[in-house]
Amino acid sequence: MPVNLTAPNPSDLHPVPGVKLGIAMAGVRKANRRDLTVVTLDEGSAVAGVFTQNRFCAAPVQLCRERLAGRTDIRALLINTGNANAGTGEDGLVRARASTIALARQLHLSPEQILPFSTGVIMETLPVERIEAGLPAAIADLKADNWAVAAEGIMTTDTLPKAASRQITIGGATVTITGISKGAGMIKPNMATMLGYVATDAKVAPGLLQAMVTEAADASFNRITIDGDTSTNDSFVLIATRQAAHAEITDLNSAEGQALRAAIVAVSQQLAQAIVRDGEGATKFITITIEGGRDKAECAKAAYAIAHSPLVKTAFFASDPNLGRILAAVGYAGIDDLDQSLIELHLDDVHVVTKGGRRPEYTEADGQRVMKQSEITIRVGLSRGTASATVWTCDLSHDYVTINADYRS
Amino acid sequence: MPVNLTAPNPSDLHPVPGVKLGIAMAGVRKANRRDLTVVTLDEGSAVAGVFTQNRFCAAPVQLCRERLAGRTDIRALLINTGNANAGTGEDGLVRARASTIALARQLHLSPEQILPFSTGVIMETLPVERIEAGLPAAIADLKADNWAVAAEGIMTTDTLPKAASRQITIGGATVTITGISKGAGMIKPNMATMLGYVATDAKVAPGLLQAMVTEAADASFNRITIDGDTSTNDSFVLIATRQAAHAEITDLNSAEGQALRAAIVAVSQQLAQAIVRDGEGATKFITITIEGGRDKAECAKAAYAIAHSPLVKTAFFASDPNLGRILAAVGYAGIDDLDQSLIELHLDDVHVVTKGGRRPEYTEADGQRVMKQSEITIRVGLSRGTASATVWTCDLSHDYVTINADYRS
Incomplete structure (x- = not known):
């Protein structure tokens, strides 16, 4: 759908x-x-x-x-x-x-x-x-x-x-x-x-x-x-x-x-x-914005790392706010001198992570509310510059596997 | 399993x-x-x-x-x-x-x-x-x-x-x-x-x-x-x-x-x-070897591009020899001056691609036979050097999605 x-x-x-x-x-x-x-x-x-x-x-x-x-x-x-x-x-x-x-x-x-x-x-x-x-x-x-x-x-x-x-x-x-x-x-x-x-x-x-x-x-x-x-x-x-x-x-x-x-x-x-x-099997439309980068290239790298992570994509499919997976993807995106203690994460209006750790005020219920939407914005702040980049992607569902396992048959 | x-x-x-x-x-x-x-x-x-x-x-x-x-x-x-x-x-x-x-x-x-x-x-x-x-x-x-x-x-x-x-x-x-x-x-x-x-x-x-x-x-x-x-x-x-x-x-x-x-x-x-x-949802164990590269790094790049392609992985799950997906992954692996007209592809003992195109002798039946095995070797020849690299991976199945959509619940 x-x-x-x-x-x-x-x-x-x-x-x-x-x-x-x-x-x-x-x-x-x-x-x-x-x-x-x-x-x-x-x-x-x-x-x-x-x-x-x-x-x-x-x-x-x-x-x-x-x-x-x-x-x-x-x-x-x-x-x-x-x-x-x-x-x-x-x-x-x-x-x-x-x-x-x-x-x-x-x-x-x-x-x-x-x-x-x-x-x-x-x-x-x-x-x-x-x-x-x-x-x-x-x-x-x-x-x-x-x-x-x-x-x-x-x-x-x-x-x-x-x-x-x-x-x-x-x-x-x-x-x-x-x-x-x-x-x-x-x-x-x-x-x-x-x-x-x-x-x-x-x-x-x-x-x-x-x-x-x-x-x-x-x-x-x-x-x-x-x-x-x-x-x-x-x-x-x-x-x-x-x-x-x-x-x-x-x-x-x-x-x-x-x-x-x-x-x-x-x-x-x-x-x-x-x-x-209309992504194969998509159930969610996800906007990923990385802010506060040194340049557009490193922001795009982090955005694509999130967008390509099967773990992030399946969590969105499940509406499961397993948001540590987003941090992990930012961490392996290839920004060599990234300081994890400066990272901020918002899911739409919900402020999830500050200074690299979960905010005490953040509740699963808040995360869950946003994850259930059909359109979601992930916003990550790198806090090391003024550049930004946005990428659009979708989740990874059972239907993606079905479609691509059956495409030629 | x-x-x-x-x-x-x-x-x-x-x-x-x-x-x-x-x-x-x-x-x-x-x-x-x-x-x-x-x-x-x-x-x-x-x-x-x-x-x-x-x-x-x-x-x-x-x-x-x-x-x-x-x-x-x-x-x-x-x-x-x-x-x-x-x-x-x-x-x-x-x-x-x-x-x-x-x-x-x-x-x-x-x-x-x-x-x-x-x-x-x-x-x-x-x-x-x-x-x-x-x-x-x-x-x-x-x-x-x-x-x-x-x-x-x-x-x-x-x-x-x-x-x-x-x-x-x-x-x-x-x-x-x-x-x-x-x-x-x-x-x-x-x-x-x-x-x-x-x-x-x-x-x-x-x-x-x-x-x-x-x-x-x-x-x-x-x-x-x-x-x-x-x-x-x-x-x-x-x-x-x-x-x-x-x-x-x-x-x-x-x-x-x-x-x-x-x-x-x-x-x-x-x-x-x-x-x-024991990869999440794995049904196949896949060995990917890239040969004939200029250095180990570019061989590893191509091997990982194949290993991470959801399209390749779902084709293996389906035992569908949709092998063009392997060529596509090699093509976007980031080897800038790769000459596609030199690429060779073997699936176990089956020679699928020569000089960048499908071999006339190759038949779907041969590809299908190998794809049905539980252990498969993909061998790609870049024909530009003597370096090689091997990566091991598995397929992408419905169970991967199920496991990761349900992990925390």
Whole structure:
């Protein structure tokens, strides 16, 4: 059961002028499910992306990197679920290329203008002939108001499609930002999570897009973790069709640039948090904030140590305020000269630990009350500086084991 | 159900001349269970230890470090289960000291000659008065052939006591090495695991003991992981009563020194592996060997990434050869310039991956056959050097979640 997450209402997802989406059933792994999505972008669109830092990155990720580095006229995305095309060696690259050649032929583009994305099981051969056979149906389905269906078309173990949309006004013109994401397991993005797409019609100078997508990833997908497993396929793409009727944004720090960045970060955070809310087996949505660190890096280290501790995660599943496990995780996070006698711990409004020890005023009943909530904030004070970092995660339940023990069967 | 582990047969555990053990029920956390162990060492014994690198180390660990640094005439160990005395601030130190003062009074020693050890729930106040009340019964029980009972007396979530023993001949004299350990969860020792004790009567120069305990820990307890959680209380202690009738060993590289070291490493590995075999919810014992690395450190990184991946661990629980998850873990292990096109993967005798991709000859049936075994070796070749490292771990099952969601209740 996802934590406080519902399927997006299609009418809440504003179409982005210049973007069309088409979805088909290609039978990549299973019959009768939407598993093939084509996204077309009008001429003049700009695209930037960030991709997994996993050295075992998938073939499509390698092609995306290559193509985004090589040219500025990307015109389509080709996304399949059911097969990750990772751990497939040289053959995987050949097949990823072949899938874009097939789409290019039908869209009258060059294959290099197409970015391929794959998600699903690792180390299986991509059935490129099925993808090719499914393309005409996906192309026939292309339309601007297809975001909700596309959100479904990229799901794997997700229980709900994930999408977010908002509109802002820049220079008197309405600007739309709409995005979709997927992911529920193998989630500890290191650059971006497995498949996030955000599109805007904002007229932003193409050269600014890479900085914007990096900023948005760092504030959203790079701050979530479900199981600490960084996927081989993580990809987060920002598209600007540049069709909005305002003067071009050429400075990210202008008022217009800042408004756009804030809206993109907000949409990205909503998409990233949706992944955690739909985390495999999740019953709790947990925000972990580390404060008082010397720098952001050590705060993030401590936050991830807590977020990845199976002992912390199972305690949250059980609503058991076994909070010493949080202290233990902070202690082994790798902050070498940490002074335990300065540590503070809050669970929402409950002050649990002071100066490294349990507060006499703290009662199990207070801890228990917070642990029973579906949304919980863990706040740890290191008391050695002014930096802070926040990470979002979920608990570890029986359903996580069930889902991952049964994923392929 | 522990994996190929049975309770030690008391008659297989050779007493170590100079060591006596006494066990009592003190009701530290629960009534009617053996939870207090006293170990006495004859005069002339040498003791060395390695302790958790968790910055949130427990009060008894702080005292052990202090006392082992300060003096060479340690004469007793005091071990309680049920309460870890960690995350207890200044008060925890006061209580740990008080427990050794009480034992010192009864044994006519100085408190500084006693090493205290605690294991159990974190962030609870140590009931020092109950420990004190339990001491006379433990002291009355002191005897040389009590190793099996002591192995039981230090258990927490362990389902079986853990002990190992062997005898070797040095300079014509019989030398005994006997040890006990405990641990089943919060296991990713960084120096040593929560409570391992190995004693020998070998006549070894006291100054050599620290090097020997470090070597043994690095080859055993520092190579196991259950859940990646480094405990606040990990302690591994090597005792030499020095009563064996051979000439003193003053050189670790002499034939005698090497024989003794090998026997101590073997006993330590057996004790460490017993902890993994009894890992919380474990159904499989998994050996992970990384070969062909540039150095041991990068091999260990990759091995731990595999060993800590919840996705890998649940696949092993399910006997599902979803082996791409192993490649993904190697990919995010943090080896920055890893070339995925050189990776080889074997599962026992089955060659699964070559040059970063699935071998055409590999079949699911072959993978499945190995995955169903209770003991499995994962062998990854990085093909970039000659270093290697091995880590032992277990799978992640429903019972792990159940045990850790219910631990305190």
